[in-house]
Amino acid sequence: MGDETMSGAEIVLKALVDQGVEVIFGYPGGAVLPLYDELFKQNRLRHILVRHEQAAVHAAEGYARSTGKVGVVLVTSGPGATNAVTGLLDALCDSVPLVCLTGQVPTHLIGNDAFQEADTTGITRPCTKHNYLVKDGSQLARVLHEAFYVARTGRPGPVVVDLPKDVLVGKAQYVGPAKVKHKTYKPQTKGDLKAIEEAVKLMVHAKRPLFYIGGGVVNSGVAACQLLTQLLHTTGFPCTQTLMGLGAFPGSDPLSLGMVGMHGTYESNMAMHDCDVMVCIGARFDDRVTGRINAFSPHSKKIHVDIDPSSINKNVAVDLAIVGDVAHVVEDMLKVWKAKQLRPDEKVLKAWWAQIDKWRAKDCLRFGSSDKVIKPQYAIQRLYELTKDRDTYITTEVGQHQMWAAQFYKFERPMRWMTSGGLGTMGYGLPAAMGAQIAHPKSLVIDIAGEASIQMNIQEMSTIAQYRLPVKIFILNNQYMGMVRQWQELLHGGRYAESYSAALPDFAKLAEAYGAVGLKVEKVGELDDVINQMISIDRAVIVDCRVDQAENCFPMIPSGAAHNEMLLGPEDEAEKPVSEDGMVLV
Amino acid sequence: MILQKEDIRRHTIAILVDNEAGVLARVIGLFSGRGYNIESLTVAEVDTREQLSRITIVTSGTLMVIEQIKAQLRRLVPIHKVSDLTVEGPSVARELALVKVSGTGDKRVESLRIADIFRARAVDSTNESFVFEIVGATEKLDAFIKLMEPLGLVDVSRTGVVAIARGPNPI
Ligand SMILES: Cc1ncc(C[n+]2csc(CCOP(=O)(O)OP(=O)(O)O)c2C)c(N)n1
Ligand SMILES: [Mg+2]
Numbered sequence: 137m138g139d140e141t142m143s144g145a146e147i148v149l150k151a152l153v154d155q156g157v158e159v160i161f162g163y164p165g166g167a168v169l170p171l172y173d174e175l176f177k178q179n180r181l182r183h184i185l186v187r188h189e190q191a192a193v194h195a196a197e198g199y200a201r202s203t204g205k206v207g208v209v210l211v212t213s214g215p216g217a218t219n220a221v222t223g224l225l226d227a228l229c230d231s232v233p234l235v236c237l238t239g240q241v242p243t244h245l246i247g248n249d250a251f252q253e254a255d256t257t258g259i260t261r262p263c264t265k266h267n268y269l270v271k272d273g274s275q276l277a278r279v280l281h282e283a284f285y286v287a288r289t290g291r292p293g294p295v296v297v298d299l300p301k302d303v304l305v306g307k308a309q310y311v312g313p314a315k316v317k318h319k320t321y322k323p324q325t326k327g328d329l330k331a332i333e334e335a336v337k338l339m340v341h342a343k344r345p346l347f348y349i350g351g352g353v354v355n356s357g358v359a360a361c362q363l364l365t366q367l368l369h370t371t372g373f374p375c376t377q378t379l380m381g382l383g384a385f386p387g388s389d390p391l392s393l394g395m396v397g398m399h400g401t402y403e404s405n406m407a408m409h410d411c412d413v414m415v416c417i418g419a420r421f422d423d424r425v426t427g428r429i430n431a432f433s434p435h436s437k438k439i440h441v442d443i444d445p446s447s448i449n450k451n452v453a454v455d456l457a458i459v460g461d462v463a464h465v466v467e468d469m470l471k472v473w474k475a476k477q478l479r480p481d482e483k484v485l486k487a488w489w490a491q492i493d494k495w496r497a498k499d500c501l502r503f504g505s506s507d508k509v510i511k512p513q514y515a516i517q518r519l520y521e522l523t524k525d526r527d528t529y530i531t532t533e534v535g536q537h538q539m540w541a542a543q544f545y546k547f548e549r550p551m552r553w554m555t556s557g558g559l560g561t562m563g564y565g566l567p568a569a570m571g572a573q574i575a576h577p578k579s580l581v582i583d584i585a586g587e588a589s590i591q592m593n594i595q596e597m598s599t600i601a602q603y604r605l606p607v608k609i610f611i612l613n614n615q616y617m618g619m620v621r622q623w624q625e626l627l628h629g630g631r632y633a634e635s636y637s638a639a640l641p642d643f644a645k646l647a648e649a650y651g652a653v654g655l656k657v658e659k660v661g662e663l664d665d666v667i668n669q670m671i672s673i674d675r676a677v678i679v680d681c682r683v684d685q686a687e688n689c690f691p692m693i694p695s696g697a698a699h700n701e702m703l704l705g706p707e708d709e710a711e712k713p714v715s716e717d718g719m720v721l722v
Numbered sequence: 723m724i725l726q727k728e729d730i731r732r733h734t735i736a737i738l739v740d741n742e743a744g745v746l747a748r749v750i751g752l753f754s755g756r757g758y759n760i761e762s763l764t765v766a767e768v769d770t771r772e773q774l775s776r777i778t779i780v781t782s783g784t785l786m787v788i789e790q791i792k793a794q795l796r797r798l799v800p801i802h803k804v805s806d807l808t809v810e811g812p813s814v815a816r817e818l819a820l821v822k823v824s825g826t827g828d829k830r831v832e833s834l835r836i837a838d839i840f841r842a843r844a845v846d847s848t849n850e851s852f853v854f855e856i857v858g859a860t861e862k863l864d865a866f867i868k869l870m871e872p873l874g875l876v877d878v879s880r881t882g883v884v885a886i887a888r889g890p891n892p893i
Binding site: 286 | 740743744747748751755786789790793794796797798799800801802
């Protein structure tokens, strides 16, 4: 027979090893005990025991996004699987490659409402890129290799493999990854050359060109980011990034206009509105980016490069679509550009840049400085200045602090910035930081948090203690669900229903309770010292940074408004009330 | 009539899928989750050796929505082929209905006469009922059923549309 037979649990672990997996984030339970028993007997795979299955998934996301590898999760049946659901959808929305192994009741009990049974494939179908229920041990190895292939190929995403306990215990034959070829899933990676030539032609003749780049560039890999940087420097065109695309192009490069969208920069949004050729690469015209759709960039020819054909013409009709992997397509664009020795009309481009510089002069990210109270923007600025020359990874929770981090922390390289973009999951940042720290034990990993979000997965402080992870948690503590409060101010007459963070714990003491170091800072003059102290401690640290409670995040495109209807600061709020159409938008 | 971009159009889409557990749920979940219409859906295995099933969906939407539906379907992992029969050349579409009509006397005779015109066959009959089998385009079935209504229509079972491209080539 050649190939040996082994237990399903052995097959799973062998498949993981053959797929190059080094770390699993998981939590045990009855249905997956055979797998844990196998884990116990070996030392090639490292298991990180989290404190909640949602955190296992976010940790695997942090691991995957900071390494480019597939993150692996292992949870038990029933509640283990349902706890993982939020993380799975988070990974689907942000295109993060994961394989999540879920335990399941034995095949003969499926459908009987057995103890800890859940219809896991049913529940996770719309939350995953694909999922499998393995009912037959002979299919196990193939399915596992396929799962990794599907997770990392094309537009990446999470894949669930549901494993009934009898399949884990029963014996079957193993097949190696080389023998498994996928029948149907073969995404197109090379872009159509004719379309690419046409795109280049549109670009070179543009009067007001703009690159609009997103997380797809990061997902395409470091080489894709380098090629795109080359293309930008060759063309001299301005470039704006989505929340997910930060770091795909150096944030401090003069060609970078910063982030686009609801809390993006004035220059980015105005350039989006006024450009005549938009080159969208690996972004998806998300509603957070476009603002009011019928007013979105009305005068531009739009070029859209994406590996996922369903992203094209979904929200915005484009003029030229190129389906392919960013790295391939951009490489071809560069080749065409260079072969034809193209040069855009410098005078025309100069006029466009002059316009952009006028927008830039608005200095849209300015904020009222204070020496009495720490402005949250200032705190991020200082954090950036004091950590930028280090080997740093930043994660965030969700809220105002997330947007300030995106606005004020400049990312020079990809895979250094991990935030929950598509789903906006509070509680993402701490476990994601954990995952990034596992992958990069010597690096400085900081979760920029809000006092509300951090409590959604605070139990992971225990995991951090167990594995002695030197994760830094920098809480911008405004004692409010700030982003909610900001919307209530804007849309609901300042009636702050349930958005005050009452009964907060003493975060410094909480840190100590978990064996970490707790620091607290309230005075502007002490901020630098505390940040430096945080950096110098080689253990986990929670910084409780007390910031201005009333500060709002600007600039802002309110719901239902167009790019050129931004609110630049509190003084604009009263003048531009939100439209009735805008009231229903999220 | 030339359709405008914003006009709602009806398309028949043929999908070749791996006949595996959950594949129909994936397709239906896609339609319900994204708010697309299903006017009719049929599914059956068509290749036992390769274990392939063919799903025929009649759906409606604007041009952009129809294109989006096809792109979303192609994204599902166990899908081999998605073909829009409405735009990819001429095709044949058929539906089968079983139509039960109860009654006696003139109405019973009239139902038989109309069935004859529509080339519907009686596949079951009692002294007071017929079950007609009718095959044809959706509109023909609709018309037949409408005519049967005053004649004692009591039950209808329809297969939904199956369709195939004309000419020598497979999907
Ligand atoms: C799981 C989850 N529940 C609710 C929300 C809605 N939400 C968005 S931001 C926010 C408040 C976050 O507060 P905090 O963490 O203190 O951040 P801040 O906005 O104050 O910086 C809430 C409740 C969410 N994004 N995620
Ligand atoms: Mg807060």
